[in-house]
Amino acid sequence: MLVTIFNVISSGLIMGGVYAIIAMGMSIQYGVARILNVSHGEFIMVGAFLTFMLVKLNVNPLLAMVLIMPLMFLLGFILHRTIYKKLNDVSGSSGAFESNSMLISFGLMFVLQNVALQIWGSQQQVYAFLQRSVNILGTAIALNRLVVLLLAVAISLLFYLFLQKSRLGKAIRAVSQDATSAALMGVKVHRVGAISFGIGAVLAGCAGSLISVINQFNTAMGMSYTIIAIIVVVLGGMGSVPGALLGGFILGFIGTLVNYIDPSLSLVAYYLIIIILLLVKPSGLMGGKA
């Protein structure tokens, strides 16, 4: 019994940590850049496969995660500076920009997924890393899962501190609260938007690296992670980064519990939560007005 409880807690923390990173990335992109990036899962997939490529060159996957961070940032930053900037110029209102940017990211989803299919094929991939197990409080836990857990928590906390303490973090929060006032205070809104989009892509890439350490992955995996990210973001409150952090861990624990009953039902359970939430408190746990 105690072992089971320990397993649920550790699995819940691992899943929750990864979900939190994914959702924080989506949340900052929506909260600051006003782009609901439905190709977020594809960025995660790209992160996983870039890591895999480096691992095949005998690079440590954790080092690989650090190495691909600037690449992911550039990918996000350049996409924002080109496509989304152009879209911002042609969109008449912020509402039009919001719905069109979502459609653009659908297009991006097709592009990224099919380019990845061309390069990396469609088969499941997996690699071995730190598969020894260690004993904690009398139960065995695989070392790679432990490392992922610690890294996920560390990345989440670092990111949260970055938003709270750094100058750029303050600018990001200012834009997400009120873009017009932030602009009047001298914040370069478009630049901050592009940086936030890049940061979202970096978080997706990190999540992809971590997932590749503990799970199988393939080029079609993006959509299911996008849906999880969306559920967590709605749960925590659209555009709220602390909400995404909290929501990620909540969903991770619920997911783990449901997995013990029947893994194929986890999406059904998530959806039940979202339906109840939208009926009772649509703004999410820590969000503003819906």
Next chain:
Amino acid sequence: MKNLLNEFRANPKKAVVPAVVAAALILLAFLPGMTKPYTTIMLGSVIMYVILSLGWNMFSGATGYISLATAAFFGLGVYTSAILGDYMPLPLLMAVGGIAASVLAILIGVITLRLRGVYFTIFTLGVVKLLEVLILYLEIHLNGTRGRFVVSYSFTDVFYALYILLIVQLIAIVVIRRSRFGKALTCIAEGEDAAQHIGINSTRVKILCFAISSFAMGAAGAAMATRWSYIDPGIAFNANYSFLPVLMVIFGGAQSLLGPITGAAVFAYLQELLTTEFPYIYMLAMGIIMILAILFMPRGILGVVHDLVARARKRKEAGRDAHT
């Protein structure tokens, strides 16, 4: 109807689109008898996409709420035929499939349509995946199988079933657009807050429109299922049935009836050509076209054509002025 005719008499230009659509429809009715079977099958698929695109545009084009639940409605129709196919004829199957889709639309609408559009979109995106997972779970645990065999009708029967469905849908769209209800929809699209202030119950109007528009999608799914002999949740709830109609409408242009029809015809044909040999390239091209279309042709290909015609006419007039 009489009003419509008077309007056409007053402004003949307005009659061009209906005339083109009507001519195309009449031509279509005779095609299966004159061409190869393959053409009929392909035209059936084209009509299916036209129905899905028109259905999508009927709600999302009119209100600005982007629905990604098309595959869910379509899939429900597919499962209606798979489960009830042995017990009732095709027209009834399509009606039941359509009603099932409308009921689902009302449920989705009640949960999300009082919220901002972005909630609606992401919720509808997940509903497709949810139904796929849920039905797969039920099939495996209750029946011990993944998929089902569907009662089969000839592709000519399916063609005519879809053809009649399309005509019904077109009539419904025109009637709704000209009704009080249609005007309320236009108000909501132009400014939801203002619409509420003049006494429109915007949530109810949106839910009703969503339900009506999804009927044809469910019915189309019920018809198409009888052309495939075997289905499973992955086939029925393929997310592409949600994305493709959006792309088709954006490419064609959302303003008139002709836009979605053009977009659906072009892409359905391209799909038939490319999908078997270069499936990845086809999907990649669609993604790129989607992005470019949003950025560079906000009113679709018809908008581009319209602008080109207008520019040519202006140049001609300018030339005439220069001569006199």
